[in-house]
Amino acid sequence: MSAQHGEVTPGRAHEPERPERSESPEPLEQPGILHLDMDAFFASVEVRDAPELAGLPVVVGGDGRRGVVAAASYPARERGIRSAMPMATARRLAPDLVIVPPRIGVYREISAQVMGILGDVVADVEQISVDEAFLDVRPARRLFGPPERIGALLRERIRSELGLPSSVGGSVSRAVAKIASARAKPDGMLIVPAARTAEFLAPLPVSVISGVGPRAVQGLERLGVRTIGQLRELPPAALSRVLGPQAPHVARLADGTDRTGLGRRVRDRSLGTERTWDEDLVDPVDIRRRITVMADEVARQLRAGGFVARTVTLKLRGPDGTTLTRSSTLAQPTSSGERLREHVVALWERERAGMPRVRLAGVRASHLEPAGTAGRQAELVGRTTGWTDLEAAMDRARDRFGSGSLSRGSTLPGAAPAPTPPPPGPDESPNALEFP
Ligand code: TTP
Numbered sequence: 057m058s059a060q061h062g063e064v065t066p067g068r069a070h071e072p073e074r075p076e077r078s079e080s081p082e083p084l085e086q087p088g089i090l091h092l093d094m095d096a097f098f099a100s101v102e103v104r105d106a107p108e109l110a111g112l113p114v115v116v117g118g119d120g121r122r123g124v125v126a127a128a129s130y131p132a133r134e135r136g137i138r139s140a141m142p143m144a145t146a147r148r149l150a151p152d153l154v155i156v157p158p159r160i161g162v163y164r165e166i167s168a169q170v171m172g173i174l175g176d177v178v179a180d181v182e183q184i185s186v187d188e189a190f191l192d193v194r195p196a197r198r199l200f201g202p203p204e205r206i207g208a209l210l211r212e213r214i215r216s217e218l219g220l221p222s223s224v225g226g227s228v229s230r231a232v233a234k235i236a237s238a239r240a241k242p243d244g245m246l247i248v249p250a251a252r253t254a255e256f257l258a259p260l261p262v263s264v265i266s267g268v269g270p271r272a273v274q275g276l277e278r279l280g281v282r283t284i285g286q287l288r289e290l291p292p293a294a295l296s297r298v299l300g301p302q303a304p305h306v307a308r309l310a311d312g313t314d315r316t317g318l319g320r321r322v323r324d325r326s327l328g329t330e331r332t333w334d335e336d337l338v339d340p341v342d343i344r345r346r347i348t349v350m351a352d353e354v355a356r357q358l359r360a361g362g363f364v365a366r367t368v369t370l371k372l373r374g375p376d377g378t379t380l381t382r383s384s385t386l387a388q389p390t391s392s393g394e395r396l397r398e399h400v401v402a403l404w405e406r407e408r409a410g411m412p413r414v415r416l417a418g419v420r421a422s423h424l425e426p427a428g429t430a431g432r433q434a435e436l437v438g439r440t441t442g443w444t445d446l447e448a449a450m451d452r453a454r455d456r457f458g459s460g461s462l463s464r465g466s467t468l469p470g471a472a473p474a475p476t477p478p479p480p481g482p483d484e485s486p487n488a489l490e491f492p
């Protein structure tokens with residue numbers, strides 16, 4: 057049941073007792089951060105509830121013309137099917153594909169049960185999406201034993217109490233723990249001893265590092281760098297040219313010296329606003345102005361809560377009830393209204409032909425992170441800084457003088473609309489479902 061494939065044995069086995077050890081006051085460092093992620097989460101729930109589907113290529117997602125795969129079972133992945141792929145493509149890859157419509161309420165409930173199990177065992181749980189969390193297991197060690205014992209216990213409880221497979225990665229750094237859990241999938245566990253971190257990472261493609269997006273991958277490839285081992289050999293200046301302010305963090309990661317642990321606990325993983333109108337909105341300038349105001353409002357909520365968001369979602373509903381939800385993943389997490397606005401307006405520009413009359417509109421930010429860890433670094437990129445500073449100052453003024461005191465030029469009725477923003481770029485992906 058608890059297939060432990062690919063497990064790297066704990067550090068002690070690779071660090072024989074040497075006399076020099078006594079010169080170092082550091083105790084042998086244990087991997088204290090675990091990352092647990094459910095396997096093919098939505099699809100696994102559907103297979104659990106319809107066991108005749110076991111072993112078949114199963115996907116959860118919309119079956120319509122614009123349908124997209126939300127989750128793909130591992131048998132479906134063997135045929136090349138992936139999340140965010142158009143359903144039509146998935147059907148071509150697997151003519152015997154089983155398509156199950158999503159049951160978001162059920163997944164949310166199970167998500168809460170998973171998090172409940174994690175919270176039973178480990179006090180410090182940082183949930184980062186519907187099916188995954190980071191855990192700081194150092195304090196739980198005295199009670200439950202070493203990290204691999206805790207990881208196995210969690211996987212076993214999720215399996216026996218919820219009937220679902222999950223995978224666990226462990227490391228001294230949260231970023232490496234997440235990479236390890238992905239390598240352990242499906243239904244596995246991979247704990248990387250501190251001293252073997254660089255060795256574990258060396259053969260992996262640079263794209264496994266979160267924050268190294270498609271553009272960075274291309275830039276590195278032009279320098280002949282494909283793996284993390286090769287990235288380690290790059291001079292820091294060259295790395296900075298490709299990765300910008302992220303470079304030092306990525307370099308520490310590649311070296312195995314990163315020790316970034318849990319961030320602040322993020323309970324509300326998304327926040328947003330939506331509005332319904334009695335009369336349909338038909339004027340594009342008006343619609344655009346209203347979603348701009350919403351983006352600003354959401355950004356303000358983010359800043360008030362001390363968060364940055366990785367994903368922004370635009371929801372539109374027409375008079376006949378047709379609802380459209382489109383998400384955009386930001387290259388850098390942000391709390392800037394200007395950035396959120398660029399993305400939601402671009403999403404709307406793309407969809408407006410199919411939704412000429414709008415009854416309801418909403419903007420939601422998700423994949424929240426505490427501002428000040430990864431987020432703050434990201435905000436230092438380019439012009440975002442200016443906007444966030446300006447916006448923080450506007451927040452302060454609003455707090456002092458009331459909400460009517462300030463608004464941006466283009467949101468005032470009658471003001472000229474802002475220029476069309478650039479498209480969000482290659483990091484954007486269509487989402488069949490809003491992340492709960
Ligand atoms: P993931 O954990 O990214 O993927 P997964 O659990 O399906 O598969 P893996 O074994 O690789 O972890 O996402 C969790 C759920 O979130 C997923 O089951 C469905 C939903 N989801 C979407 O709705 N759209 C998407 O584009 C992605 C990536 C996930």
Ligand code: MG
Pocket residue numbers: 093094095096097187
């Ligand atoms: Mg998952």
Ligand code: MG
Pocket residue numbers: 093094185187188
């Ligand atoms: Mg996940």
